[in-house]
Amino acid sequence: MPPIGAGSMYKTAMLGCGGRARGHADAYRFVKHGRLAAICDMDEKRLNTFGDEFGISSRYTDLDAMLEKEKPDVLHIVTSPVVPSSNERLRYPLMKQASDHGVPAAIIEKPVAIEGEDWKQIAGLAKETKTKFVVNTQLNFHPKNLELKKDVAEGRIGEIRFIDASARSRAAEQGGHVLQLVSSYIDDAHPVRVLGQIAGSEHLNSAGGHPGPTHAAAQVLYENGVHVSIAFGTEFGQMASDDPGTYGHKRVFIVGTKGFVHWRFSSWERATP
Structure with a gap:
């Protein structure tokens, strides 16, 4: 265009x-x-x-x-x-x-x-x-996420070694947001190996919703050598706040050789030299 x-x-x-x-x-x-x-x-x-x-x-x-x-x-x-x-x-x-x-x-x-x-x-x-x-993955433009990504891009946490990311909602619901956040921190590198598991079939044919397993987890190796752990659903996803619901618990934790950044939907933390 x-x-x-x-x-x-x-x-x-x-x-x-x-x-x-x-x-x-x-x-x-x-x-x-x-x-x-x-x-x-x-x-x-x-x-x-x-x-x-x-x-x-x-x-x-x-x-x-x-x-x-x-x-x-x-x-x-x-x-x-x-x-x-x-x-x-x-x-x-x-x-x-x-x-x-x-x-x-x-x-x-x-x-x-x-x-x-x-x-x-x-x-x-x-x-x-x-x-x-x-x-439409609007969480990429969350102001604090952009600030933490700048820290990573400018080398303040060193070389990325590991990423842990999760959401307590199902992969078909919020997984796209979480996976996009992971990709954005590693320059959209492609995954080359995946070991995963799923559980819960009650939503596999949920007409009108987002069909998919209730819970999911995976270990992913990307082409740049970064290892990523991802988890979705109430059995696997971490609590990111005191919110009793499921949709407010999206998070991505990036560990580098010199420090880390941790973005959550409602809070954040970082450690840099």
Whole structure:
């Protein structure tokens, strides 16, 4: 997607008008070069409620129709990873539609894939599409996380030796955030070996949610030699605060040869020379 000049605007569109989409739409109060011009949802009541709330008149119940007529520069895909009524995987078909219509860029919610089959489909699409896809992992921009990453990048903890990261929610729910945080501290290095285990099948076919095992843990070796321990779920994930819930316990602990940094969702610590 080519850059725009001063005073110009990217035209954007939204697929999905549920609760998460409200955060996306509300963020446009702070966007200087983008305008949310059209929305799409199969539920007409939800579509119209959302459109009235955010003052958007171009409303569609069919994605192809919206993309064909509006031709947005950016598409927000803000849907569940599965069809609520059937558990049918949604990510790849919707990303393929965006690609087929030549949408320059698309923002999608995590998790990108639920299982190996849809991951392979998306990986194949990535090799042929011209659409640039970005995953919404906003914790990367948490102010204190950015500060701690600067410490690591500037060598204040020395050479990274080990990373421990976890969340008490399930891998399909918050795992994408945690894994992205890990990758961001090691320059997006690729994993080369994984030894993992899972437990709990009650959410494997949770229609309308994020299908996946209840608990998961793994030891991962990355191509740069860094060893990473990851854990998800209430049986494996650490308590990161006194919060009795599950969603506030995301954390990443980076150990170096000279010190460490430890980011938690609600606190932080570091030790540097």
